[in-house]
Amino acid sequence: MDVMQNLPDEIEKYIKQLEKKIEELTDELNKIKEEFKEYKKRHPPNTGMKNGKPYFFKSSTQSQTTKKPGARKGHMPYFRSMPEQIDEVRQLPVIVCPECGGTDLSEKVQEIRERTYEDIPVCRPIAVRLEIERRYCRTCKKIVEAPVTCVLPGARLSLRVMLIVTWFKIKLRMTESAIPEVLYRLFGLKICEGEVIHILSQVAKAFGPYYNQLIRDIRNAPARYIDETSWRINGENVYLWAFVTKWETVYTIAASRGHEVPLEVLGKKHNGVDVHDRFSAYKTLAKKTKNPQQDCWTHIIKNAEELAHFYGEEGELIHQVMKKTYESAKAFDHKGTVEDIEKLFQSMADELDRSYKSHHCHTFVVNLLKEKDNLFEFVKNPYVDGTNNAVERAIRPPVVARKISGGNRSTKGAENYEVLLSVTQTLHQNGKNLVEHGPEILLTSYG
Secondary structure (H helix, E strand, C coil): CHHHHHHHHHHHHHHHHHHHHHHHHHHHHHHHHHHHHHHHCCCCEEEEEECHHHHHHCCCCCCCCCCCCCCCCCCCCCCCCCCCCCCCCCCCCCCCCCCCCCCCCCCCCCCCCHHHHHCCCCCCCCCCCCCCCCEEEECCCCEEECCCCCCCCCCCCHHHHHHHHHHHHHHCCCCCCCCCHHHHHHCCCCCCCHHHHHHHHHHHHHHHHHHHHHHHHHHCEEEEEEEEEEEEEEEEEEEEEEECCCEEEEEEEEECCCCCHHHHHHHHCCCCCCEEEHHHHHHHHHHHHCEEECCCCHHHHHHHHHHHHHHHHHHHHHHHHHHHHHHHHHCCCCCHHHHHHHHHEEEHHHHCHHHCCHHHHHHHHHHHCCCCHHHCHHCCCCCCCCCCCHHHHHHHHHHHHHHCCCCCCCCCHHHHHHHHHHHHHHHHCCCCCCCHHHHHHHHHCCC
């Protein structure tokens, strides 16, 4: 009887244990569902893995616009302008009727119709022999000769040809196998792939002093924009760094993504403001150099947009505050004061000052408010932009080149590439090109 009386109590206790267990499992299931929901957002159906590498493909989409191709109705047409100078006039007589094939044509020409077109002449290489005079200088007490400026020392091709090869490779991102074919088909000049590589090495060496001068200019600039991207040397993962000012662009390829690379390029006592995307290496760089910093607001707003995408109302609030604050900061047009900056920061902090359910939102706000000194340098400094877009644009050409070539095959090739890319991009930045303006640089930079 005692066992039967105690049985309901044991059953009730057991049921309570089961209910507690069910509640715990339900909570765990809900947590997993939330995590899986976030995972699906971060990993949409059009991504996957193949051979251990992620891939992405775009699904088929149809344009939502019904606009017909071509210019809008009423738009002024564009015609190629006529050449200012006619170099050659050719007569085109009619002897046989093109309609019937007959030759019974009038002796008198009724009219002459004119057509003008532009052509590229058929080119062939020009072989030039330099006869260099050498004379004895009574002042220097030695035999001297005039400097040769049209050919690099030891080169069998002109400086113009070598700069064209470099321009093909660096600016147009052509392969070593394509360059010889283009030179032969268009200009009748025969070179091999190995000669292309040798030319790049010679030109990079010649531009060495100018590259070093670019680094000095980057260090002395009132502001510079810094970023890095992945690169490869003979299949090994390395990093390509870019440093951009208003007038110069410098690239360097290094094995590290740490602060040691920009510290070596810029030195501990460089001038001006460092603008970057808040990567940890730049924070360490700032501690070692004590230079003023400017965080990229494009990256800040993008991070806030991601919070809005994943964490709903809380993230959307942060996103809107960031956009509003940046627009207010831009309105000062670099003419703000320290008091204006203080008001901007305080207004932003007051709107963000609340409790957050999401740990990610809370962490973002806490870390952002620690960046007070790095957020609004552009408000008062006319040399600083609020974004890192300048270097993002400078990073794009080598990224495209990496997709074509996969990087460099050797360390020497990487050293040549960083020099040639820096020179080419700097000239482009100043509205110049390597073929026309490269000789001017070499006349002053080559030892």
